[in-house]
Amino acid sequence: MRVLLFDIDGTLVRSGGAGKLAMEGALTAAFGVPEVIDRVNYAGRTDPGIAHDLLTLHGIAPTPENLQKLQAEYLGHLPGALERRQGEVLPGVAEALRRERREAAVGLLTGNVAAGAEIKLRHFGLWQYFSFGGFGDGLADRDDVARRALAEAEAHVGRAVDPRDVWVIGDTPLDVKCARAIGANAVIVATGWHSHAELLAAEPDHFLPDFTHATDLLTQWGWT
Secondary structure (H helix, E strand, O other): OOEEEEOOOOOOOOOOOOHHHHEEEHHHHHHHOOOOOOOOOOOOHHHHEEEEEEEOOOOOOOOOHHHHOOOOOHHHHHHHHHHHHHHHEEHHHOOOOOOOOOOOOOEEEEOOOOOHHHHHHHHHHOOOOOOEEEOOOOOOHHHHHHHHHHHHHHHOOHHHHHHHHHEEEOOOOOHHHHHHHHOOEEEEOOOOOHHHHHHHHHOOOEEEEEEEHHHHHHHHHOOO
């Protein structure tokens, strides 16, 4: 059985920066930071990695207790941030998910912590499409999230999964990198913040402008 592992932000949805807004609001609420320094990269990373860098940048020790405090505030801020930013499901995503789940095990491979992923995908009406996932909880390295996602896929299907039957679908070079870490294939959609040149330089197995072009890939897989 083919296993498809989807990233969320920039791949399935565009939140208008709601996650960043929520994380920065959480930093202010939890630690009284009056002005957030905007020097932390969010794209393709895990929530714990982002939180670690935010705390360090603002002179706050990234202890387990402080990381947990920031995460709790973030999850509290996230629903309101999603409402304020009024993002969107990206073109072709819902149709592609409806088709793909009939033929494959469809899960998540995301740097979001599990609770944050659920909040985001429920907000956009997509949560029901995913039966399992690898999430960023407790992990700073996206490659470790990929390893967790593969283990969750095997638990879901009840047997070992050949990595050659696994497809990681994302929008950043880091998605290609983490696919390679588990021996999986990589599909890149150019719906995030990276240029086509940057994405192609990562050497994905397939490149799609967006999910409205997914029919070509599904046809190649013999699903249409």
